[in-house]
Amino acid sequence: MNANLIVSMLLAVLLQQAEPPTSPLPNANKGPIPRIRVSRLFPSLQLRRPVQALQAPGDARSLFVLEQAGRIVRLDLQDASVTEAPTWMDIREQVHDRGNEEGLLSLAFHPKFAENGQFFVYYSATSPRRSELTRFTVDRTSGKPDIRSAKVLLEIPQPYSNHNGGTVLFGPDGMLYLSIGDGGAANDPHNHSQNPSTLLGTVIRIDVDRAVDGKPYAIPADNPFVGNAKAAPEVWAYGLRNVWRMSFDRGSRKLYGGDVGQNAWEEIDIIQRGGNYGWNVREGRHAFAPARPGALNTDYVEPVAEYGHGEGVSVTGGFVYRGARFPTLQGVYLYADYAFGTIWGLRCGDGGCGEPVVVWKRGAATQMWSSFGELHDGELVLCAFDGGESGPGSLWKIDDVEGN
């Protein structure tokens, strides 16, 4: 075998490894959905209201966990017996967490975090009441976050304490996405969600690597409402009530979100460019209130799954499982009800989505599932408030799946 051939074969192997897993097959919505079992990650560790768990690019060993009050801890995945969570960053001074839905809500590491040290934090602040999207940078000398590096990218006025969203994340396109709730109270009294000239009730998409027109970010040229006087150019999708959690599927590259309902229906949406997801005219697949005159678009995108308030009252969006450990779970989108603790699985493919299946039900334990996280290897972790909203918090992993 000549040297060129060996090099090209090695290159092929490397390229193969670098490629994302293949997209689901057209009939991927038809396969069986297995039940799962969960067990504690870090069984001796107690957290306070953990709301997100994630890894940083270039670091497969650490798990970062957000506590809602404003602390980010860094855990070593190889030290299961840890009893104290080491603080990585503490912004409790800046974060306002008086309301149940206020606080430090989400973190996204820049895809080039290993080189540029940038990360983006979404949290509630006060006087005046608002949500902030702020960029921080890790200090190169100390290797720790530099609080003074804070650069506010967005300030979103919040009329009420509830419905703040929100998940901040980077898409496979390198753009930053952020889900923002409808502003709160009930019924969306100011009609934010059907009015995309406000950022409330939307998912936005911005380019944080460029600063243009006096803004600390740029508007991607292919955003759906660029040049539309009736909508803000940041908006990617709207008609959303309160997408607490959303995620990109590594396989299909689709953006899945759980949109929390009001009186009757919780829903899962696949959030696409320019889509109007219906709130407050629709709740789930059902009429909620009449459309107002002059609406930009009344062609509502229906959810891919829903459940009624007999089965749960507040959806926590999860992830499509793309790990290697449980082949029968491949391609299944997992999501939960925060309050009832039930976990569902849903398979979607090019032909649409199948029916969701209950994969786990809470027994004697009292987990309230606040969030899912995806590790670099595709395995999932879950964050829980145990014993109710003021109880201790914990982390969980999937440790067994039917048929594996």
Ligand SMILES: [Ca+2]
């Ligand atoms: Ca909807």
